Amino acid sequence: MHTSQVFFPLFCLSYFASMPNHTHLTWCSTACDVPGIKRLLPSEWREWEMFDNIYKLDGVPVVTVQLRYNGWVTELQDLEKSRQLQRAVGLDNLLYTADADFSCFSDLALSSPADYYIEGQGSLIQAVLTPGDPYMPLPNEEIISKVQKQVVELFPSSRGLEVTWSSVVKIGQSLYREAPGNDPFRPDQKTPVKNFFLSGSYTKQDYIDSMEGATLSGRRTSAYICGAGEELLALRKKLLIDDGEKALGNVQVLQAS
Numbered sequence: 001m002h003t004s005q006v007f008f009p010l011f012c013l014s015y016f017a018s019m020p021n022h023t024h025l026t027w028c029s030t031a032c033d034v035p036g037i038k039r040l041l042p043s044e045w046r047e048w049e050m051f052d053n054i055y056k057l058d059g060v061p062v063v064t065v066q067l068r069y070n071g072w073v074t075e076l077q078d079l080e081k082s083r084q085l086q087r088a089v090g091l092d093n094l095l096y097t098a099d100a101d102f103s104c105f106s107d108l109a110l111s112s113p114a115d116y117y118i119e120g121q122g123s124l125i126q127a128v129l130t131p132g133d134p135y136m137p138l139p140n141e142e143i144i145s146k147v148q149k150q151v152v153e154l155f156p157s158s159r160g161l162e163v164t165w166s167s168v169v170k171i172g173q174s175l176y177r178e179a180p181g182n183d184p185f186r187p188d189q190k191t192p193v194k195n196f197f198l199s200g201s202y203t204k205q206d207y208i209d210s211m212e213g214a215t216l217s218g219r220r221t222s223a224y225i226c227g228a229g230e231e232l233l234a235l236r237k238k239l240l241i242d243d244g245e246k247a248l249g250n251v252q253v254l255q256a257s
Contacts, residue, residue: 027195027228029221031214034202035059035173048192053185057202059173063132065102065147066124068165073123073151073158074107082157085120088113094212100150101135102127104210121164125151130175140168175209176202189221195228197221 030040034057046052074090075082081089092110096103105127108116116124127147129135135143144166152159176182186204189197199221201213 027197027225029197029199029225031199031218033059033174033200034176037198037200037202045193050187050192054187054202056185057176057182060131060175060177061133061136062171062174063129063135063143064169064171065127065129065143066108066165066167067127067144067148067151067163068124069122069158069161070164071122071158071161072107073125073155073161074110076155076157079157082161085122088117090123097154100127100154102129102147102150104128122161127151131177132170136170136172140166143168178208189217190224197224 030037032040034054037054041051041054046055071085072082072088072090074095076091078089081087088110090107090110092107094104094106094111097105105125108124108126109118109122118124127150129143129147135146138146144163148163186202187198188204189199191198199214199217201207201209201211201217203217203220205213205216205220207213207216
């Protein structure tokens with residue numbers, strides 16, 4: 001099997017040596033979720049245990065809910081501050097809970113104010129329901145009602161605040177199902193295929209399948225690629241020499257004719 005015969009049409013950052021038709025793969029890094037990498041990998045590569053293990057990770061439905069309020073949901077110390085709209089107050093962080101159906105949530109108006117803070121409006125709670133299987137068949141109105149109820153249970157001080165806007169986004173397959181025993185199936189960023197690397201939050205790193213995990217996986221991939229720098233440079237020099245010798249041979253043939 002030759003990596004030069006494999007073409008990755010999507011999620012692929014690749015650099016090719018200066019050869020005719022650009023057929024020689026120097027290095028390639030994919031950045032995918034679990035369903036995406038399953039579609040991209042050639043079936044023949046499943047002969048390697050590392051790639052085959054990826055197919056043991058199941059993508060799960062994810063439902064993302066956003067709720068805009070007319071006050072500040074996560075302000076716990078001062079009820080009066082939570083009702084004013086002149087200044088954003090509350091918990092500025094990504095939050096996790098075991099007491100709600102959403103595994104993580106954040107007030108985006110606080111954690112990402114450049115994009116989500118709106119003057120005269122309050123919290124924008126984004127809650128991620130994963131696995132979202134029970135919520136997928138429900139109408140959006142029911143999902144919003146259930147999430148709003150759980151938000152109030154987590155932050156009783158938010159009782160009385162009104163939801164002024166809401167959004168529900170359903171994704172059929174996204175994160176992998178974090179069931180007991182699944183962690184060993186997460187692949188390393190470096191693969192058995194020379195100079196082919198994997199990136200994505202499903203790969204092996206210290207965080208869960210998340211944006212933070214995706215960032216860390218990218219840093220690990222970069223480290224592997226940088227570590228292969230000398231080898232890649234030597235390969236490029238060899239290819240340039242081969243091209244030069246081939247060109248010289250063509251010139252000699254022309255002169256002889």
